[in-house]
Amino acid sequence: MDTEIKERLERLRAELPASVKLVAVSKFHPVEVLRAAYDAGQRVFGESRVQELVSKHEALPGDIEWHFIGHLQQNKVKYIAPFVRLIHAVDSLKLLAEIDKQARRCDRVIPCLLQLHVAAEESKYGFTPEECRAMLSGGEWRELHHVAIVGMMCMATNTYDTERVRRDFHDAYLFYKEAKRDFFAQCPAFHERSWGMSHDYPLAIQEGATIVRIGTNIFGPREY
Secondary structure (H helix, E strand, C coil): CCHHHHHHHHHHHHHCCCCCCEEECCCCCCCCHHHHHHHHCCEEECCCCCCHHHHHHCCCCCCCCEECCCCCCHHHHHHCCCCCCCEEECCHHHHHHHHHHHHHHCCCCCCEEEECCCCCCCCCCCCCCCHHHHHHHHHHHHHHCCCCEEEEEEECCCCHHHHHHHHHHHHHHHHHHHHHHHHHCCCCCEEECCCCCCHHHHHHHCCCCCCCEEHHHHCCCCCC
16 A cells, blocks of 8 residues: 555656645545655645544644645634644635634634635535625735635536536636735735646646645545
8 A cells, every 4th residue: 555655646746737736635544544645755635624634633743734625614723723734615704713813822824725616516615706706805804814815725516527627627717816916916925726636636737726635546545
C-alpha cells in the first residue's frame, strides 16, 4: 500500500501544473495511510469531519497543513480554530463570524474560501452567486479581522455530463473574477479557486482551479 500511494502521488505531481496545490483528501482513511502519503512527501491534507480532523492532527507530524473541506457547523469551529490552515466551505456570514470569533481567541487569522453553489443538486451547500454578491455588498465581513477571505470553492454537479461539469466550474470562475474585481481588487491574498476532485480535476484546472481536492486517486476507495 505504501508503494502504491507513493506512485500515485508521483503521477499526480508530474501531471499537475506547478501553480495548482494538491490537497490529499484523507477523510475516512486511517492514520497509517496518511502516514504513507506523508512519508511520500505530501504535506497538505483535507478532512471533512471535525472530530476526525482533530484526532489526526494530534496523531501526525506538526508540519502538516490541515484543510477543512466539508460542511462546518458553527458549534464545532472552536475545535479546529487553533491549527486549521484553510477552511474551504464557508457558506454563510454567520459561519464566517464564528470563525472570526474563534480565531480571535486563538490570536490568529484563519484563511477561508467562500463556497459557491453552482451545481444542479439542491442538497449541496453554498452561496448562489446572487447570495454571495449580496453578502459581499453588505460589507459586514469587512469588520471581521481574524478571518481572511482568500478565494472561492465549489463542487460541480454529480453527473457524467462533462459539459455540465465544465459549465459549473466555468460559472464559478467567472464569479470569482467578478468578486476579485468588485470586492478584492486591492487584496493579493484573494487568488484561490478550490474546485476539482479525483474524477473531474483535469476539467477544473482548465477552468481556473488553483487547488484540487483528490482522495480516491491517491488512497483508493474509502473505507466507511
